[in-house]
Amino acid sequence: MAEPVAVHVIDDDEVIREMLLALLGAAGHRVHAYESAQAFLERLPALSSGCVITDVQMPDITGIELLRRMQARLAEFPIIVLTGNADVPLAVEALKSGAADFIEKPFESVTVLKAVGSAVERLSRTSEQESRHTDYAQRIAGLTARERDVLRGLVAGSSNKTIARELDISPRTVENYRANVMVKMQASSLSELVRMALLTEGLA
Template sequence: MAEAVAIHVIDDDVIIRELLSALLSAADYDVQTYESPRSFLERLPTLASGCILTDVRMPDMTGLQLLQHIRARLKDFPTIVLTAHADVPLAVEALKSGALDLIEKPIDSIALLKAVREAVQSLSRTVEENQRKAQCAHRISALTARERDVLRGLVAGWSNKVIGRELEISPRTVENYRANLMVKMQASSLSELVQMTCLSEGQSS
């Protein structure tokens, strides 16, 4: 059974909306349909996450313009672009705009379901990453002020001696703080400790 992820189908053609809804519902997805990008954007503030299937050519706003509007939330809404007028420049533009894939009409159901599965997997990875970020941030918030000072030194790549000099404590004391950090942050190595810290700050690990 497919994961319980909402699939948002955006197309001004009611027949296409109904066909896609039937196909995806049969694959056990929760399907929501919209007649235009603007109707989707009106609902967006209340939506947690999900995958988007959007047509390119629509009267009030194109699918590519929609991608620009939701650029900040593309990790929460991996998007597949549908078009009956696919060409290389369009495909490049869609992918540069953040689309996960581009599917040509008439739609091949097998190709579409494969693309949707990949989008769902992408979303699952994002959810897991956000959960890990929250866990790391929570653990850092539980550290003492001095432990955070030592942690900043470790992330900066400083040696125990340099950290001790900056904080006016002995290298042995720095080592003790470092050991406490490993336990509190549940890190198995210094590299993991640094990665967890960068992750909690939204940086690339």
């Protein structure tokens, strides 16, 4: 049997580290924990590919900065970002920087396990990337002009109120368009929707 893919947990909060170590270890993953991004980067040259879970708000090297430093190796180390609040612009910045996903704290075990499972699968799915691009572009092509306008606003990290003001429509109308976009794009979450849009140039 092949050795399980390693999961590297980076968080300056010891409670969160221990929680994730226990959760992922019980699920059969090989787990390594680091109290800082610097500690992980020091070990990186000796590591084989694996999934990374990092907190976004850390002293010295933040999760966003880690993503930037890991740009050349994100295909080998898909990174999941933990954020302490529903900060959509920050989450969008993480996705634009190459994050595989973002998870809001407090998180549920199933959410973490699903995200890690998806990230591990990404390590062996690169050959399917082109077909995904085509699929997402076709879904975007099926949106109305106004729905694409709303999607652009979401990708930019704008709030519903900001999008409504820019498009001169009500926030409620934006919510309706956003719901339609989620259905047409077959996205189960905001992070998935933004990732779909970022993977295609269909919004140009």
